[in-house]
Amino acid sequence: GEDVEQSLFLSVREGDSSVINCTYTDSSSTYLYWYKQEPGAGLQLLTYIFSNMDMKQDQRLTVLLNKKDKHLSLRIADTQTGDSAIYFCAEDWNYGQNFVFGPGTRLSVLP
Amino acid sequence: DAMVIQNPRYQVTQFGKPVTLSCSQTLNHNVMYWYQQKSSQAPKLLFHYYDKDFNNEADTPDNFQSRRPNTSFCFLDIRSPGLGDAAMYLCATSREQGTNEKLFFGSGTQLSVL
Numbered sequence: 001g002e003d004v005e006q007s008l009f010l011s012v013r014e015g016d017s018s019v020i021n022c023t024y025t026d027s028s029s030t031y032l033y034w035y036k037q038e039p040g041a042g043l044q045l046l047t048y049i050f051s052n053m054d055m056k057q058d059q060r061l062t063v064l065l066n067k068k069d070k071h072l073s074l075r076i077a078d079t080q081t082g083d084s085a086i087y088f089c090a091e092d093w094n095y096g097q098n099f100v101f102g103p104g105t106r107l108s109v110l111p
Numbered sequence: 112d113a114m115v116i117q118n119p120r121y122q123v124t125q126f127g128k129p130v131t132l133s134c135s136q137t138l139n140h141n142v143m144y145w146y147q148q149k150s151s152q153a154p155k156l157l158f159h160y161y162d163k164d165f166n167n168e169a170d171t172p173d174n175f176q177s178r179r180p181n182t183s184f185c186f187l188d189i190r191s192p193g194l195g196d197a198a199m200y201l202c203a204t205s206r207e208q209g210t211n212e213k214l215f216f217g218s219g220t221q222l223s224v225l
Contacts, residue, residue, distance in 0.1 A: 044216070099214060
């Protein structure tokens with residue numbers, strides 16, 4: 001089946017940049033997404049990228065997509081303590097009929 | 112504000128005692144989903160409704176059922192909860208099914224089974 005992989009943990013210092021990486025398997029994915037989950041809460045859509053783009057910037061967030069390697073990354077500039085959360089990479093496959101989530105990367109921001 | 116609302120926030124049930132989780136939405140979206148999320152894992156899709164059409168994932172146990180009496184409400188029924196069913200249950204909606212149809216999530220119901 002389709003598979004999305006992420007590293008499980010990342011720690012950064014406040015003010016530094018965070019880079020969260022993701023690899024996926026389905027070459028027919030049209031859109032790829034980043035969701036944020038704060039403790040005890042549901043998932044919140046952060047940003048997404050169309051598969052024929054290689055970069056998208058949205059304020060402090062930069063998404064990079066390497067479609068050849070099926071690699072997606074999320075860069076958070078000037079990371080703040082409020083950015084501490086679990087970040088899920090997701091792909092839509094079967095032309096949007098299904099979403100597949102990665103296991104999530106727990107970002108810890110140290111003062 | 113338009114949103115996806117799940118009740119209750121926390122639910123405790125006993126082993127084998129039926130339990131129902133609720134989800135409502137004010138977005139008027141056609142599609143409603145139920146996901147199960149265990150600790151430190153990705154959300155796993157249980158089933159979804161496209162309007163009144165129910166779509167079950169192949170590996171969803173028969174113990175899990177769902178009802179969607181109208182556009183706004185969707186329920187998750189667990190007929191005989193086991194200890195392994197303790198998890199966060201997330202309801203989500205999307206306007207349609209297809210590419211770039213974003214999911215909107217509720218805050219989830221944390222289910223404990225004693």
